[in-house]
Amino acid sequence: RMDEEDLHARIRAAKESLGDRLVILGHFYQRDEVVRHADFVGDSFQLANAALTRPDAEHIVFCGVHFMAETADILARPDQHVILPNLAAGCSMADMADEDSVESAWEQLTEIYGTEPDASGRQPVIPVTYMNSSAALKAFCGRHGGIVCTSSNASTVLEWAFERGQRVLFFPDQHLGRNTAKAMGIELDAMPMVNPRKPLLGQTEQVLRDAEVLLWPGFCSVHKRFTVAQIEAARAQHPGVKVVVHPECPMPVVDAADAAGSTDFIRKFVAASEPGDVIAIGTEINMVNRLAAEYPDRTIFCLDPVVCPCSTMYRIHPGYLAWVLDGIVEGEVRNEIVVDAEVATHAKVALERMLAALP
Ligand code: 13P
Numbered sequence: 001r002m003d004e005e006d007l008h009a010r011i012r013a014a015k016e017s018l019g020d021r022l023v024i025l026g027h028f029y030q031r032d033e034v035v036r037h038a039d040f041v042g043d044s045f046q047l048a049n050a051a052l053t054r055p056d057a058e059h060i061v062f063c064g065v066h067f068m069a070e071t072a073d074i075l076a077r078p079d080q081h082v083i084l085p086n087l088a089a090g091c092s093m094a095d096m097a098d099e100d101s102v103e104s105a106w107e108q109l110t111e112i113y114g115t116e117p118d119a120s121g122r123q124p125v126i127p128v129t130y131m132n133s134s135a136a137l138k139a140f141c142g143r144h145g146g147i148v149c150t151s152s153n154a155s156t157v158l159e160w161a162f163e164r165g166q167r168v169l170f171f172p173d174q175h176l177g178r179n180t181a182k183a184m185g186i187e188l189d190a191m192p193m194v195n196p197r198k199p200l201l202g203q204t205e206q207v208l209r210d211a212e213v214l215l216w217p218g219f220c221s222v223h224k225r226f227t228v229a230q231i232e233a234a235r236a237q238h239p240g241v242k243v244v245v246h247p248e249c250p251m252p253v254v255d256a257a258d259a260a261g262s263t264d265f266i267r268k269f270v271a272a273s274e275p276g277d278v279i280a281i282g283t284e285i286n287m288v289n290r291l292a293a294e295y296p297d298r299t300i301f302c303l304d305p306v307v308c309p310c311s312t313m314y315r316i317h318p319g320y321l322a323w324v325l326d327g328i329v330e331g332e333v334r335n336e337i338v339v340d341a342e343v344a345t346h347a348k349v350a351l352e353r354m355l356a357a358l359p
């Protein structure tokens with residue numbers, strides 16, 4: 001305990017001495033001991049924007065995962081330093097789409113669909129990457145007329161893509177892609193899954209001709225754990241329970257829930273509830289527990305009875321936060337995330353298309 005209090009004191013002292021030169025961003029999935037030091041807590045879209053709203057901060061310490069820090073670095077000014085307290089904080093879903101596999105799938109799709117736009121000027125395929133992907137894949141989208149989306153704007157982004165393309169290649173999260181496309185009225189038959197190495201594998205020509213959204217087989221290991229049976233059990237035990245889940249959950253789970261949306265959507269859903277309400281949530285446990293603590297007059301619990309943390313988000317420990325902050329105070333930038341300039345230029349194009357597509 002003493003050691004822990006010492007860490008928090010070090011973090012507070014560093015923050016005080018750095019003042020406006022520092023901003024600490026924290027994702028909703030971060031543990032409480034980290035969140036308490038964040039200047040801004042949000043979903044991945046809000047945190048990308050937050051990086052833009054503090055041009056005075058020389059140091060942006062990102063308490064989240066690697067792709068989020070990369071995005072902040074792409075959007076930040078070149079003289080701002082983006083720091084990830086633990087470089088091992090990745091995202092297993094983002095790792096499920098690597099550049100080579102996407103390039104090879106793209107080449108094969110180009111063989112199938114050609115490169116000529118149709119009569120209304122729509123390209124054969126528009127690539128759409130979920131924010132949860134490497135900077136290299138955002139750059140891929142930038143170079144090929146594509147765009148980035150987050151869980152808070154996926155349907156707006158898909159609409160943008162369908163104005164410009166006959167179909168979409170969506171990666172890495174099959175579930176967000178399927179859930180969003182389904183909500184837009186696209187038939188399941190028109191959403192074949194591509195094989196990363198061989199898109200044609202297992203698909204007939206007819207399927208590929210009719211395809212509207214080509215899904216990549218990635219998934220989130222936290223959200224794929226949620227099941228319809230858990231929702232049924234919650235409804236049986238708590239008649240009137242409201243169920244809200246993240247769209248990275250499998251489609252049957254999203255269909256069985258009352259609502260689905262980004263982490264900030266979930267927060268707002270809880271904020272809009274009434275005292276006495278019972279709310280079951282399908283997302284990461286640190287966020288669920290924090291909401292439960294914030295609204296003690298409601299019954300708020302995680303759908304998964306077994307603790308459901310994101311193990312990589314959890315790798316940001318206050319010890320690492322203290323260590324990088326001490327570094328800044330001593331004039332040493334530790335764990336800086338620097339995206340290659342060429343990659344960043346193209347990735348920024350895809351990110352800016354997302355920002356411009358939003359109302
Ligand atoms: P949000 O965009 O909803 O914050 O989600 C990020 C994430 O990693 C969910 O698993």
Ligand code: SF4
Nearest residue numbers: 091092093220222310
């Ligand atoms: Fe990645 Fe899933 Fe963790 Fe989000 S919750 S950072 S998608 S592994």
